[in-house]
Amino acid sequence: MIGDAAGMITPLCGNGMSMALHGSKLAAEHIHAYLQGNISRTEMEEQYAKQWKLHFAGRLKTGRIIQSLFGKNYLSNFFISTIKPFPRIVSFLIKQTHGKPF
Numbered sequence: 100m101i102g103d104a105a106g107m108i109t110p111l112c113g114n115g116m117s118m119a120l121h122g123s124k125l126a127a128e129h130i131h132a133y134l135q136g137n138i139s140r141t142e143m144e145e146q147y148a149k150q151w152k153l154h155f156a157g158r159l160k161t162g163r164i165i166q167s168l169f170g171k172n173y174l175s176n177f178f179i180s181t182i183k184p185f186p187r188i189v190s191f192l193i194k195q196t197h198g199k200p201f
């Protein structure tokens with residue numbers, strides 16, 4: 100599966116369109132190798148699933164953890180006031196959910 104069907108990032112983290120495009124690029128690479136006769140269908144599916152997990156599983160998990168810190172007023176305020184003085188931590192957290200350009 101690709102895009103939202105493979106896994107949806109939490110709304111707070113966003114970037115779902117980019118993830119769908121990135122996932123389809125990964126899939127296309129493996130589909131191409133399969134259609135060229137270089138790998139079997141099973142290899143194509145396994146390699147794509149492995150790549151997908153490598154690129155997205157951690158981002159989705161981090162997104163879920165961050166999202167869980169929002170919703171309740173006291174928890175949201177505590178989290179924001181704790182990390183606000185540390186812009187490097189904020190950038191780090193954003194990087195954990197946004198991945199690298201592809």
Ligand SMILES: Cc1cc2nc3c(=O)[nH]c(=O)nc-3n(C[C@H](O)[C@H](O)[C@H](O)COP(=O)(O)OP(=O)(O)OC[C@H]3O[C@@H](n4cnc5c(N)ncnc54)[C@H](O)[C@@H]3O)c2cc1C
Binds near residue numbers: 102103104115116117
């Ligand atoms: C309200 C909202 C706001 C969002 N805002 C942002 C944003 O600002 N930035 C961002 O990056 N992401 C945003 N997203 C997330 C983003 O839209 C999705 O992550 C992204 O579109 C996923 O792409 P996709 O190709 O997987 O799925 P989709 O874009 O949903 O495409 C799936 C397509 O398949 C079609 N389809 C479904 N079933 C069938 C069928 N049986 N046969 C044929 N066709 C079918 C659908 O009609 C649809 O056109 C938002 C999502 C929502 C709901």
